[in-house]
Amino acid sequence: MSGADPPTAPLLPASARAPGKCIVFGEHAVVHGGPELLFAIDLYTQVVVRAGAETSLNADRKATEHNPYLRAALARLLPAGPPVAVRAVSSLPRAAGLGSSAAFVAALVRALEPAGGRRSPAETAQLCFELERTAQGVGSPGDTSASVAGGFLTVNARGGSPLWTVELAGQKWEARRIEDPRWVWVVAYSGLPRSTADAVRAVGDRLSRPDGPGLLAEFTRVAQSGVDAVAAGDRAEVGRLLGENQQLLREVGVSHPRLEALIEAVAPVAQGAKLTGAGCGGSVVVLPQPGRETEAMRRLARAGAVPFAVRPAPAGVEPVEPR
Ligand code: PMV
DSSP states (O other), rough: OOSSSOOOOOOOSSSEEEEEEEEOOOTTTTGGGGOOOEEEEEEEEEEEEEESSSSSEEBBHHHHHOOOHHHHHHHHOOOTOOEEEEEEEEEOOOSSSHHHHHHHHHEEEEEEEOTTOOOOOHEEEHHHHHHHHHSOOOOOOOHHHHHOOOOOEEEEEESSEEEEEEETTTTTHHHHHHOOOOOHHHHHSOOOOOHHHHHHHHHHHHHTTTHHHHHHHHHHHHHHHHHHHHTTHHHHHHHHHHHHHHHHHHHHHHOOHHHHHHHHHHHGGGEEEEEESSOSSSSSEEEEOTTTTTHHHHHHHHHTOEEEOOOOOOOSSEEEEEO
């Protein structure tokens, strides 16, 4: 769509699904311009949007009050109505560090695409980030870029090939496509939900202290080395760097005893493990030793988490037939 085209209403009913994401290296630092490596995971949120008598989300007619993501999306995408009944179904646990809000926003944006012209992937990534930022107040475009792009990608890192640049309030982030190393990863949800915005603000305060720039430089070194090690297929180095990244996340205060217990429980069968996402609860990501994936999941479950073996979702957000 060019800027001169008047927006046209979407054709309803419409439906789309988008994957969640798993951050391997660089969460939090990416908000401050550091590099990040992440991949879209094969757990999805699907939305179906129909014209309705009143606007609702899963039959909640106060949803625009309760859900800031829906509120931001509808204000931008359907400013003049009509009222819509939105149904959302997700296999992603919420507030778990696995990108459920980015997947919801990306699916809504795709479902509500103007009938008159498709948005490019770069426009979709920019719009999804703006909506997430409106709803959340803080954050980077990593999660929304993963939901839009699918596969493995980096933000603010060297290597790979350019996908798009997302800009907001004078800050720019460059997303790049990198090759999937085709490893099996395990993520495990601790069962403790938490607020991404609170964690991001706390880390921002921490990084504004005198040793903040030095810490950010360390995050940058570890994440860029991680990107290089994935590109080289060096699992042992990736595992070691996961541990270094976790140490930095401890230092900025976003680990949690439950996450530490999970990392310890899986250590004997893992090449490396760390928290993934905002931390303070949420999930861990594990690179199991080859052939020990089931044992890793068993150990994490025994330690009280909900484990998932995840594969990169090859496709990002996509339309589906409304049913
Ligand atoms: O926990 P999640 O899925 O909301 O991921 C947050 C990742 C951060 O780097 C902490 C914030 C961001 O927007 O990049």
